Amino acid sequence: MFEVIAFYTFSILTILMFGIVVLSKNALYAMSALAGGMIFISGFFFLLGAEFLGVVQIVVYSGAVMALYAFGMMFFDTTRDVKENIQYKKILYTLSVLSAVLIVIIMSAPLFSANIEAIYPSMVEGVGNTQMVGLVLFTKYLIPFELAAVMLLVAMISGILLVSKRMEMNLTEEDNYEEKGEII
Amino acid sequence: MDWAIVIETVIKAIVVLAVIAGMAAFATYIERKVLAFMQRRLGPMNVGPHGILQLAADGIKLFTKEDIVPQNAVKPIYKIAPVIAPVTAFTAMAAIPFFPEFTLFGYTVTPIVSDINVGILFIMGVASAGMYAPLLAGMSSTNKWALLGAARTVIALLSFEVVSGLALLAPLMMIGSLSLIDINDYQIGGIGSWLVWSQPMAFLLFVIAGFAETNRTPFDLIEYEAEIVSGYATDYSGMRWGLFFIGEYANMITISFLVSIIFLGGYNSFWIIPGAIMILIKISAFIFLFLWVRAAWPHVRPDQMMWLCWKILMPMALINILITGIVLI
Numbered sequence: 001m002f003e004v005i006a007f008y009t010f011s012i013l014t015i016l017m018f019g020i021v022v023l024s025k026n027a028l029y030a031m032s033a034l035a036g037g038m039i040f041i042s043g044f045f046f047l048l049g050a051e052f053l054g055v056v057q058i059v060v061y062s063g064a065v066m067a068l069y070a071f072g073m074m075f076f077d078t079t080r081d082v083k084e085n086i087q088y089k090k091i092l093y094t095l096s097v098l099s100a101v102l103i104v105i106i107m108s109a110p111l112f113s114a115n116i117e118a119i120y121p122s123m124v125e126g127v128g129n130t131q132m133v134g135l136v137l138f139t140k141y142l143i144p145f146e147l148a149a150v151m152l153l154v155a156m157i158s159g160i161l162l163v164s165k166r167m168e169m170n171l172t173e174e175d176n177y178e179e180k181g182e183i184i
Numbered sequence: 185m186d187w188a189i190v191i192e193t194v195i196k197a198i199v200v201l202a203v204i205a206g207m208a209a210f211a212t213y214i215e216r217k218v219l220a221f222m223q224r225r226l227g228p229m230n231v232g233p234h235g236i237l238q239l240a241a242d243g244i245k246l247f248t249k250e251d252i253v254p255q256n257a258v259k260p261i262y263k264i265a266p267v268i269a270p271v272t273a274f275t276a277m278a279a280i281p282f283f284p285e286f287t288l289f290g291y292t293v294t295p296i297v298s299d300i301n302v303g304i305l306f307i308m309g310v311a312s313a314g315m316y317a318p319l320l321a322g323m324s325s326t327n328k329w330a331l332l333g334a335a336r337t338v339i340a341l342l343s344f345e346v347v348s349g350l351a352l353l354a355p356l357m358m359i360g361s362l363s364l365i366d367i368n369d370y371q372i373g374g375i376g377s378w379l380v381w382s383q384p385m386a387f388l389l390f391v392i393a394g395f396a397e398t399n400r401t402p403f404d405l406i407e408y409e410a411e412i413v414s415g416y417a418t419d420y421s422g423m424r425w426g427l428f429f430i431g432e433y434a435n436m437i438t439i440s441f442l443v444s445i446i447f448l449g450g451y452n453s454f455w456i457i458p459g460a461i462m463i464l465i466k467i468s469a470f471i472f473l474f475l476w477v478r479a480a481w482p483h484v485r486p487d488q489m490m491w492l493c494w495k496i497l498m499p500m501a502l503i504n505i506l507i508t509g510i511v512l513i
Contacts, residue, residue: 028258032320039313051302059309063345067338070319074335079258079326128301130362
């Protein structure tokens with residue numbers, strides 16, 4: 001009973017929030033709605049009994065990823081509406097509606113939905129889902145996990161290389177030189 | 185579904201909300217008194233005996249003050265932003281066990297709103313979502329100082345979350361559970377088994393990060409009057425401004441509870457003092473520490489704060505985890 005009420009509340013709120021993200025022309029509205037939507041999604045994890053994933057959803061998406069988006073937004077004037085430049089409206093709308101319908105049909109077709117099952121269901125009895133995530137991550141999924149870590153490392157190093165042309169210079173030292181009028 | 189548990193949860197939530205909001209309001213009075221004492225002043229004295237009714241006076245002032253919304257602000261976001269601060273702060277408290285279990289009229293009460301397995305992670309995560317309050321406030325009020333304040337907030341909170349998370353990892357490795365009740369029960373054997381003795385480094389790091397996450401003084405550069413007027417709260421007035429500060433004081437109380445439970449033995453009884461009194465003593469001591477530091481220390485510059493976070497605290501936290509891991513193995 002309560003699960004049903006909670007599920008529909010969270011579904012409506014999530015859809016509403018992501019609707020605002022897509023339909024709003026104001027970047028600030030879209031950003032706040034995206035952050036809110038991420039938090040409401042974590043509600044589903046809590047409902048399904050996966051507390052760990054729910055909390056990770058809040059920490060990672062709302063806490064970290066959205067904050068970085070917000071940093072990007074600070075370079076723009078977020079109070080004004082964004083002018084969208086769409087050339088082929090009809091093609092765009094047809095394609096997006098078609099792909100949405102396709103995904104719904106694929107997921108709700110009996111062929112597919114009847115065959116979804118956990119490949120690695122909880123093997124150890126009597127442990128919480130935090131321990132379960134750890135067990136699965138470091139046994140069955142060790143290689144994808146490590147590969148993802150390496151990918152993130154590559155992204156981080158390339159990001160640092162792109163922004164730092166003069167790594168040997170200290171930012172505060174540079175300021176002092178400029179105050180004295182010396183050219184580096 | 186059992187209706188009793190629903191009613192119990194609702195009552196608990198209301199009690200927590202009322203008591204903590206009252207404590208947060210009272211903390212503002214205590215703060216003024218303690219600061220005044222340390223600066224050899226009297227503090228609020230005129231309203232009521234020793235100025236104790238100053239609280240009510242401030243409350244009436246905040247509620248009746250004109251609510252100003254700047255003309256060019258993004259109005260819906262501007263109005264929502266202050267609500268986020270207390271909402272996240274109080275939501276985080278859902279997973280805190282405040283007192284030991286007690287029996288009331290033959291009914292055992294566990295003073296925790298929701299005992300989830302990942303309590304500590306939930307508190308840290310929800311409290312970190314509280315940064316949206318200053319962030320959205322700063323971005324929606326179309327004001328340079330507010331925007332700078334918001335940028336500083338996000339940088340400070342994101343950086344110090346790393347430190348507090350890493351600092352907590354070492355004691356959690358020893359305990360092997362994320363539930364605050366398990367953490368408390370781990371230290372049940374008196375003062376010698378408090379985690380502060382086996383993890384002094386983690387304790388220090390977590391307290392420092394706690395100061396930064398609640399925007400308390402050595403790190404309160406997000407509303408540094410001398411530089412950016414009042415940071416994100418520049419345009420706010422009346423109750424909307426007050427909501428930010430209810431959130432801040434509620435966060436202070438949360439951090440005090442976390443430190444007491446994780447490092448200082450929580451609500452275990454000590455000698456003849458029952459556990460409930462014990463945790464109240466610890467929390468009061470911590471709130472006092474917050475105020476004491478505010479009276480004694482100057483602000484740091486933003487670059488000093490970042491330097492401290494990334495070049496000192498984070499490596500120390502990592503080394504602490506490494507040593508703990510080696511000792512445990």
